[in-house]
């Protein structure tokens with residue numbers, strides 16, 4: 001039995017994992033109060049969630065084989081070096097958790113963890129060349145070529161969310177302007193839609209889907225929200241088509257909160273934009289574009305894959 005932790009920019013998920021089975025899971029949304037001392041909040045919440053999960057499921061925490069953590073941003077040797085959307089730098093999370101647990105622990109970039117779960121067990125398992133994009137608070141990414149995860153030497157690399165798609169555009173959490181994730185992350189969509197509707201931006205992804213899909217767009221046909229959505233999808237198409245031109249993937253897997261839009265009209269709207277003429281350099285057949293099989297659980301499952 002292992003513990004997989006998905007530390008997101010806006011939530012923490014902790015799961016008791018047996019292979020690809022999530023035996024039990026706990027979720028916590030990070031609120032504005034939690035952000036006052038974000039490092040302590042993360043350590044305290046993770047500790048309480050692990051202890052709670054083990055107690056509720058009759059598992060001795062000392063018998064947990066591995067505690068794996070999927071973290072946003074750049075990670076190195078158990079340290080979160082820089083995670084803009086979480087607002088931390090040089091955060092030695094493993095050392096802090098070691099004060100509470102004696103188990104083996106690993107910490108890696110969340111998009112790479114999620115991509116590993118999809119490559120080993122999920123949507124990408126029958127493909128050698130694939131691009132994984134995690135659309136959540138930011139945009140993370142990972143690329144497989146000939147079955148291998150591409151890993152640069154110096155930093156984490158594959159900061160696909162920080163390729164500039166609009167020179168001089170919106171300010172990104174990384175300090176640059178016009179980054180892909182400033183336009184096409186779920187957070188960017190949420191910010192725009194809640195601004196347009198004059199709502200509190202502190203809403204869950206689930207509620208955002210409800211707002212967009214049920215009430216405002218497809219029932220009330222709120223044109224301003226439709227424009228926000230069109231903008232989001234157009235930048236998403238540009239980013240994905242850039243990646244198609246660079247890596248020639250057989251498949252592009254879209255994970256994070258966006259995977260929950262799979263059965264909704266938005267997903268088809270995106271496919272139509274990507275499959276339109278003149279969106280990529282090569283005019284042949286476009287790669288398959290699918291939602292992540294494990295949805296938001298991919299990070300938790302992938303965190304436990306060494």
Ligand SMILES: [Zn+2]
Nearest residue numbers: 162172174179
């Ligand atoms: Zn950026």
